[in-house]
Amino acid sequence: MKEANRKKLGDKDELIFYCCIIALPLLQIAIFYFYVNFNSVLMAFKSYDKMSKTFYWDFGANFSLFWKELTQTSIIIDAFKNSFIVWLFTCVLGTFLSIVFSYYIFKKWVLSKTFKFFLFLPSVLPSILLVIVFKFFVNDAIPGYILHFTGKTVTPLLIGKDSLMPTILFYNVWVCFGSQILIYTGAMDQIAPEILEAGKVDGVSCIREFISIVVPIILPTVATFVIANVATLFTNQANLYAFFGDNVSYSNYTIGYYLFELVNKEGNGKTMYPYASALGIICTLIAFPLTLLARRLLTGKEEA
Amino acid sequence: MDQNVKIKAVKRSSVNVFAIAIAVLLAIYMLTMCISLFWTIMTTVKTNAEYELYEEAGLIVGNKLWLPKTGISLNNYKMAFQYFYVEVQEEMYTVQYDIFQQFLNSFLYSFGCATSVTVVSLVMGYATARFRYKFSNYIYAFVLVTMALPIVGSMPSEIAVATSLNIFDTFPGIWIMRGSFLNTYFLIFFAQFKMIPKDYTEAAKIDGARPFSIMLKIIVPLAMGTVSTVFVLAFISFWNDFQIPMVYIPSYPVAAYGMYKFQNTPIVEIANTPTRLAGICLMALPIVIFYAIFNKKLNVNLSVGGVKG
Numbered sequence: 001m002k003e004a005n006r007k008k009l010g011d012k013d014e015l016i017f018y019c020c021i022i023a024l025p026l027l028q029i030a031i032f033y034f035y036v037n038f039n040s041v042l043m044a045f046k047s048y049d050k051m052s053k054t055f056y057w058d059f060g061a062n063f064s065l066f067w068k069e070l071t072q073t074s075i076i077i078d079a080f081k082n083s084f085i086v087w088l089f090t091c092v093l094g095t096f097l098s099i100v101f102s103y104y105i106f107k108k109w110v111l112s113k114t115f116k117f118f119l120f121l122p123s124v125l126p127s128i129l130l131v132i133v134f135k136f137f138v139n140d141a142i143p144g145y146i147l148h149f150t151g152k153t154v155t156p157l158l159i160g161k162d163s164l165m166p167t168i169l170f171y172n173v174w175v176c177f178g179s180q181i182l183i184y185t186g187a188m189d190q191i192a193p194e195i196l197e198a199g200k201v202d203g204v205s206c207i208r209e210f211i212s213i214v215v216p217i218i219l220p221t222v223a224t225f226v227i228a229n230v231a232t233l234f235t236n237q238a239n240l241y242a243f244f245g246d247n248v249s250y251s252n253y254t255i256g257y258y259l260f261e262l263v264n265k266e267g268n269g270k271t272m273y274p275y276a277s278a279l280g281i282i283c284t285l286i287a288f289p290l291t292l293l294a295r296r297l298l299t300g301k302e303e304a
Numbered sequence: 305m306d307q308n309v310k311i312k313a314v315k316r317s318s319v320n321v322f323a324i325a326i327a328v329l330l331a332i333y334m335l336t337m338c339i340s341l342f343w344t345i346m347t348t349v350k351t352n353a354e355y356e357l358y359e360e361a362g363l364i365v366g367n368k369l370w371l372p373k374t375g376i377s378l379n380n381y382k383m384a385f386q387y388f389y390v391e392v393q394e395e396m397y398t399v400q401y402d403i404f405q406q407f408l409n410s411f412l413y414s415f416g417c418a419t420s421v422t423v424v425s426l427v428m429g430y431a432t433a434r435f436r437y438k439f440s441n442y443i444y445a446f447v448l449v450t451m452a453l454p455i456v457g458s459m460p461s462e463i464a465v466a467t468s469l470n471i472f473d474t475f476p477g478i479w480i481m482r483g484s485f486l487n488t489y490f491l492i493f494f495a496q497f498k499m500i501p502k503d504y505t506e507a508a509k510i511d512g513a514r515p516f517s518i519m520l521k522i523i524v525p526l527a528m529g530t531v532s533t534v535f536v537l538a539f540i541s542f543w544n545d546f547q548i549p550m551v552y553i554p555s556y557p558v559a560a561y562g563m564y565k566f567q568n569t570p571i572v573e574i575a576n577t578p579t580r581l582a583g584i585c586l587m588a589l590p591i592v593i594f595y596a597i598f599n600k601k602l603n604v605n606l607s608v609g610g611v612k613g
Contacts, residue, residue, distance in 0.1 A: 013514065013515055014435065014515050015437075017514075017515035017516060018431055018435050018437065018515075021427050021430070021431050021519075022427070022428060022431050022443070024424075025424045025427060025428050025483075025484075025485050028424070028480065028483055028484060029484065029485070029486065031465065031469075032462065032465070032480075032481055032484060033450070033484070033486065035465060036458050036461045036462045036465050037455050037458055037461070039461040039464065039465060040455075040457065040458045040460070040461035043460060043461055043464070097329075100326055100329075101326065101329075101330060103326070104323070104326040104327065104330060107323070109323050109326075109327065110323075110327060111327070111330075111331075114334070115330040115333075115334060118330075118333065118334045118337050118338075119330075119333070121337060122337075123537075123540065123541075124540055124544075124591060124592070124595045125544070125588055125591065125592075126543070126544035126546070126559075126560045126563060126584075126587070126588060126591065127544055127545075127546075127560075128544075128546055128560050128563045128564050128567075128584070129563060129584045129585075129587070129588050132563070132567050132580070132581070132584050133340055133341065133344045133581070133584070134340065136344070136347070136577055136580075136581060137340045137343055137344070140368055140577060141340075141343050141368060141369060144368045144369045145369055148369060174333075174336070179537065182537075205322075206322045206323065207322045210322070224491065227451070228451045228488070231451060231453065234456045235456055237547075241547060242546075242564065245564075245568060255456070259456065259457050259459070260459075260547070263459050263460050263463070263551070264550075264551060270460070272460075273460030273461075273463075273464070274460075276457050276459070276460050277457055277458075277460055277461060278457075279456075279457055280455070280456040280457015280458060281456075281457070283456040283457065284453075284455055284456050284457075287456065288453055291453065
């Protein structure tokens with residue numbers, strides 16, 4: 001009886017403790033996730049009055065502006081297209097290379113520690129520093145070296161119309177490995193050594209070990225990252241702001257950059273907040289099924 | 305016997321080809337990184353007169369590509385240090401933030417945000433991983449859903465809410481706003497706390513320990529490696545971020561924002577490539593030192609989403 005009472009008291013104690021520790025984080029989520037997003041939905045149906053500095057109900061105005069931009073200009077189409085291309089490079093190519101590089105580090109092959117250091121370096125250095133270094137290097141140094149060695153004059157890569165976007169894509173992949181390497185090598189280190197030993201005894205080659213043993217085992221980790229990455233499809237700015245500030249030509253916009261510009265561009269003030277919210281809702285509605293699809297493809301039907 | 309040797313040789317060669325192929329890719333990556341950083345450092349110690357190309361007697365003169373020929377000059381660093389300030393327009397006047405104030409703002413922003421996000425993610429990771437209430441499952445599922453459900457364009461609303469709560473453009477405000485558990489750190493802590501056997505908790509309970517002591521004195525110390533790794537990762541990412549502080553704490557320019565402004569500065573004395581690059585190198589020093597001190601913390605194994613088997 002005494003034992004049962006003590007257990008009951010302990011359970012009550014635990015429940016009180018549990019409620020206490022989760023209360024504040026949940027309150028934060030209630031305000032800065034639920035309320036903020038709810039308010040964002042409401043804002044999409046409002047407009048801003050500059051004179052009275054207030055928001056007022058204006059059903060449909062922002063969505064019709066979106067329709068106008070979609071049908072009468074190329075900003076939205078280009079921004080969607082660029083967002084998708086950036087995502088394809090950073091998520092698909094970046095993830096693939098990260099897994100391959102992680103395997104190299106996991107196997108502790110030659111210079112693996114040095115390579116790990118360099119792969120992680122972009123995560124440590126401020127992105128703005130890397131952007132500036134990269135910008136001056138591709139605009140000043142690379143054309144200079146090409147001229148010196150080949151005698152050919154090349155337009156600076158971030159100025160040439162055709163070379164700008166490929167250079168931005170290269171940069172975004174170039175700096176995307178840091179945390180992924182950390183997580184994937186962590187996941188690979190958790191693979192039971194017996195499994196790898198068994199493979200070795202069976203004469204499995206490294207490529208086979210990588211494709212048939214390592215990748216399938218770490219797939220849940222990869223899936224978590226890729227699914228979370230799909231969500232960044234329309235928030236990724238591709239570092240455009242760091243590269244060019246407000247001076248990006250419309251044809252190079254991504255949705256993430258466009259949304260940031262709507263909110264942040266000098267002179268816009270709060271006028272474009274409602275339109276940014278409306279555009280955000282539309283993007284959310286597009287990205288949600290894509291995320292579900294990615295989840296279904298990566299984790300299988302039963303878990304989707 | 306001969307066949308065995310042959311098979312082994314074939315396997316070894318396939319091992320080598322695969323390893324070599326990745327090594328070549330990694331070496332190219334490392335080279336691009338080294339060359340661009342070396343070129344940057346090399347440029348910072350050149351005078352602008354040496355760096356800029358100009359025509360002299362029909363020849364292009366100047367040295368953008370090679371080691372300094374007129375000696376090493378630290379003048380660019382001196383100039384960058386002198387002019388590295390950000391002006392913030394207040395209602396009636398303009399406030400100038402020098403390099404030290406920007407570092408202080410960066411520290412307050414990064415330390416506060418990293419602390420709040422680490423503590424909140426740790427606490428929620430602990431609660432959901434160690435307590436088998438149904439609500440814990442809901443929280444875990446909710447985090448996964450929010451990470452997969454991309455809510456785009458909520459920044460205007462967040463600014464409006466922060467303004468109405470009087471926490472916009474304040475440090476405590478940004479610490480609260482960033483102190484969320486809807487992130488990868490939560491999943492890292494969840495995985496970590498799930499791995500620690502329940503026996504520890506049971507043994508402590510038998511010894512009469514209360515839930516708070518079990519968490520603080522037994523379980524969290526076992527996960528200290530992960531805690532410090534998460535903190536270091538969060539600190540670095542906040543320190544390097546310039547867009548969030550630019551929008552949410554515009555009156556407190558951080559060092560990364562200073563770098564952004566510095567590269568676009570109209571001040572004639574420093575509006576040249578060597579000085580601009582010297583300025584950003586100078587501003588990167590603290591985080592490089594921080595990384596040098598704490599890089600071992602990043603060697604801890606992190607796991608998210610688990611592995612099969």
